[in-house]
Amino acid sequence: MMIPTIPTPDELLDKGFRRGKKAADLMRTQKIPKHLKGKKIEETRVVTSCQVIKDKLKSILDSVPEIEELPMFYQDYIDITVGVDDMKQALGALNWAYGIITQLEKEYGAKIRKNPSERATSFQKQAYGRLASVVNKIKKDLDFLDFAKANLRNMPTIDFDATTIVIAGFPNVGKSTLLKQLSGADPQVANYPFTTKGIQIGHVERHWKHIQIIDTPGLLDRPVLEMNDIELNAMVALEHLADTILFIFDASETCGFSLESQYNLLKQIEQVFSEIPIIYLFNKMDIVKDVEDQEYIKPYVDEFDDAIFISAIDGEGIEKISKKFDTIKKIERESEDDFY
Ligand code: GDP
CATH class of the missing domain: 1.20.120.1190 (Four Helix Bundle (Hemerythrin (Met), subunit A))
Structure with missing residues (x-):
C-alpha cells in the first residue's frame, strides 16, 4: 500500500x-x-x-x-x-x-x-x-x-498463491540459518508489528510449486502465555497465512533453552495454530551427533515419529525438509477466493 x-x-x-x-x-x-x-x-x-x-x-x-x-x-x-x-x-x-x-x-x-x-x-x-x-x-x-x-509502509509482500510455511522456535535455535539454507538468496525483509528485526520471507521453487518461508523474529520465538492481546492478534494474523508451521528444536540446547522449555513453547504454538499442521525439526545435530547416546533428548524425540534431524549450519538434512514440503497441502481460505 x-x-x-x-x-x-x-x-x-x-x-x-x-x-x-x-x-x-x-x-x-x-x-x-x-x-x-x-x-x-x-x-x-x-x-x-x-x-x-x-x-x-x-x-x-x-x-x-x-x-x-x-x-x-x-x-x-x-x-x-x-x-x-x-x-x-x-x-x-x-x-x-x-x-x-x-x-x-x-x-x-x-x-x-x-x-x-x-x-x-x-x-x-x-x-x-x-x-x-x-x-x-x-x-x-x-x-x-x-x-x-x-x-x-513496507508491508510484507505475500504471494497468496504460494504454499506458506511459518517458522517457529526459540531465539538462536537456527531459524534464520535454516531460512537461508532453504531459500538460497537473501530473504525479503518487511515490517511486521512486534517483530524485532521485521519479518523475513524466503522463496523456494520446487517442482513448479512456489513455497514461501516466513520467519518472524520476536514473535513466534517466545512464550505465548506472556503475550498481550495485540501481540496475540499479530500472531493470529499468521494463522491466515500459514499452510504449515515448521517448529525448530535446538537439540544441543546451546541456544540457552532446555528441551523442556522448547517443548512447552511448541505446545503453546500448537494451541494457537490448532488448524495448521506442524513439521518438527531437531537442529544442530552436528553438536549432538547421535540421539541414541543422548538420554536427555530421547523423551522429546520419542514424542514425534516423523521428526527430521538436521544441521542447518552445514546443510545436513535440508533435502529431507524439501521432500516434506512436497507433501504440504495449501489450505483453501475463503477470503482469498473473494480477493481474486
Ligand atoms: P535464530 O535466532 O533462531 O534465527 O538462530 P540463528 O539462525 O541466528 O542461529 C543462532 C546461532 O546458532 C548462530 O550462531 C548459528 O550459526 C548457530 N547455528 C544455527 N544452526 C546451527 C547448526 O545446525 N549447528 C550449529 N553448530 N550451530 C548452528
Missing part, C-alpha cells in the same frame, strides 16, 4: 489557494467582455481551488484499497498496526470533505455566474471561508492518515 504524502490542512489550503490565484491571474490576461471578466476571474479562482484540493483528497482515497476486500492477512495487519475502524473513519472523513467541496464548487460557481460582477469577490471570499472550514474539520483524519502511511 503506497499512501501518498499526507498534507496538513494548511498545506492543502495553501496549495489550493495558490493554484486558484494562478488560474485567476491567467484569466486576467484573456480577452473577455468587460462585464463578465470579474465574474470569470473569481469563478475560476474558486473552481480551481476546489479542484486542486479534491484531486489531492482523491489521490489519497484511491491509494487505499477497500479494506474488506483485502485478504484476511492484510486486514489483520492493518488492524494491528493502525486499527481498521480508525482507518475507515479517517477515509470516511476525507470522502465527506470531497463531497462537500464538490457542492461548494457548484454552489459558488453558480452564485458568481448568476449575480452582478460587483458581488463576485464577496462570494469568492465566502467560498474560501467555507473551504477552509471543511478542510480544517478533517485535520485529525489527515493526521491519522499520516501516521498510517508511516506504519503501513
Whole structure:
C-alpha cells in the first residue's frame, strides 16, 4: 500500500489557494467582455481551488484499497498496526470533505455566474471561508492518515498463491540459518508489528510449486502465555497465512533453552495454530551427533515419529525438509477466493 504524502490542512489550503490565484491571474490576461471578466476571474479562482484540493483528497482515497476486500492477512495487519475502524473513519472523513467541496464548487460557481460582477469577490471570499472550514474539520483524519502511511509502509509482500510455511522456535535455535539454507538468496525483509528485526520471507521453487518461508523474529520465538492481546492478534494474523508451521528444536540446547522449555513453547504454538499442521525439526545435530547416546533428548524425540534431524549450519538434512514440503497441502481460505 503506497499512501501518498499526507498534507496538513494548511498545506492543502495553501496549495489550493495558490493554484486558484494562478488560474485567476491567467484569466486576467484573456480577452473577455468587460462585464463578465470579474465574474470569470473569481469563478475560476474558486473552481480551481476546489479542484486542486479534491484531486489531492482523491489521490489519497484511491491509494487505499477497500479494506474488506483485502485478504484476511492484510486486514489483520492493518488492524494491528493502525486499527481498521480508525482507518475507515479517517477515509470516511476525507470522502465527506470531497463531497462537500464538490457542492461548494457548484454552489459558488453558480452564485458568481448568476449575480452582478460587483458581488463576485464577496462570494469568492465566502467560498474560501467555507473551504477552509471543511478542510480544517478533517485535520485529525489527515493526521491519522499520516501516521498510517508511516506504519503501513513496507508491508510484507505475500504471494497468496504460494504454499506458506511459518517458522517457529526459540531465539538462536537456527531459524534464520535454516531460512537461508532453504531459500538460497537473501530473504525479503518487511515490517511486521512486534517483530524485532521485521519479518523475513524466503522463496523456494520446487517442482513448479512456489513455497514461501516466513520467519518472524520476536514473535513466534517466545512464550505465548506472556503475550498481550495485540501481540496475540499479530500472531493470529499468521494463522491466515500459514499452510504449515515448521517448529525448530535446538537439540544441543546451546541456544540457552532446555528441551523442556522448547517443548512447552511448541505446545503453546500448537494451541494457537490448532488448524495448521506442524513439521518438527531437531537442529544442530552436528553438536549432538547421535540421539541414541543422548538420554536427555530421547523423551522429546520419542514424542514425534516423523521428526527430521538436521544441521542447518552445514546443510545436513535440508533435502529431507524439501521432500516434506512436497507433501504440504495449501489450505483453501475463503477470503482469498473473494480477493481474486
Ligand atoms: P535464530 O535466532 O533462531 O534465527 O538462530 P540463528 O539462525 O541466528 O542461529 C543462532 C546461532 O546458532 C548462530 O550462531 C548459528 O550459526 C548457530 N547455528 C544455527 N544452526 C546451527 C547448526 O545446525 N549447528 C550449529 N553448530 N550451530 C548452528
